[in-house]
Amino acid sequence: MRTARFASSLIVLSLVVTLGGCAGGPAPRAWAASVCTVLSPWRSEIGTLATRTQQQMTAETTPAQAKENLMRLFGGAESASEKARAGVQRAGVPDVDEGKEVADGFTASLGAMRDAYGRAKTGVEALATSPSKDFYAKVASVVEVLNTEYRESELDTSRLDSEELKKAFDEAPECR
Numbered sequence: 001m002r003t004a005r006f007a008s009s010l011i012v013l014s015l016v017v018t019l020g021g022c023a024g025g026p027a028p029r030a031w032a033a034s035v036c037t038v039l040s041p042w043r044s045e046i047g048t049l050a051t052r053t054q055q056q057m058t059a060e061t062t063p064a065q066a067k068e069n070l071m072r073l074f075g076g077a078e079s080a081s082e083k084a085r086a087g088v089q090r091a092g093v094p095d096v097d098e099g100k101e102v103a104d105g106f107t108a109s110l111g112a113m114r115d116a117y118g119r120a121k122t123g124v125e126a127l128a129t130s131p132s133k134d135f136y137a138k139v140a141s142v143v144e145v146l147n148t149e150y151r152e153s154e155l156d157t158s159r160l161d162s163e164e165l166k167k168a169f170d171e172a173p174e175c176r
Contacts, residue, residue: 025093025103026091027168028095028162028164029172031091031095032172034091034092035087035088035106037087038083038084038087038091039084040174042080042081042084042110045077045080046077046080053070053074056069057136063132063136066139067124067125067129074118074120074121077117078117078118078121081111081114082111088107089103089107096164098162099162105155109153109154112152112153113150115149116146116150119146119149120143123142123145124142
């Protein structure tokens with residue numbers, strides 16, 4: 001009798017899991033709105049941090065001050081990218097064909113950007129501040145690697161063939 005109940009429980013559990021897996025995610029427009037709501041402040045913050053990084057590279061500060069400022073900037077970009085990645089992940093999987101691949105692409109791209117900023121922060125942190133000429137040359141190398149990794153982590157939207165999502169991103173007010 002106990003075995004029959006256990007088997008019945010397994011069947012019910014498997015049905016719940018199966019039916020739960022069939023339930024659609026957010027509609028394309030709702031998903032696009034959620035993603036844009038998360039990405040808009042992230043883009044703004046990354047732009048601000050990039051400007052500050054450029055300013056820091058040309059400012060007349062001591063290498064120790066530059067190092068501290070750059071670590072703070074890269075750490076801020078790392079945190080902002082993680083916050084955006086987590087927000088996109090919370091948006092779920094859009095209810096479109098290959099929605100999981102689309103959502104995974106967004107989160108993977110943001111995760112790679114987060115990691116690139118984290119490596120840049122660690123790279124600057126490891127630099128000796130003297131002689132100052134060497135420090136700034138090595139910072140330039142760290143920034144060059146960051147720029148390369150950042151470009152490589154960009155989401156390839158040419159592979160996102162969902163007309164529903166393209167339309168949703170075009171129409172959602174949060175995406176304008």
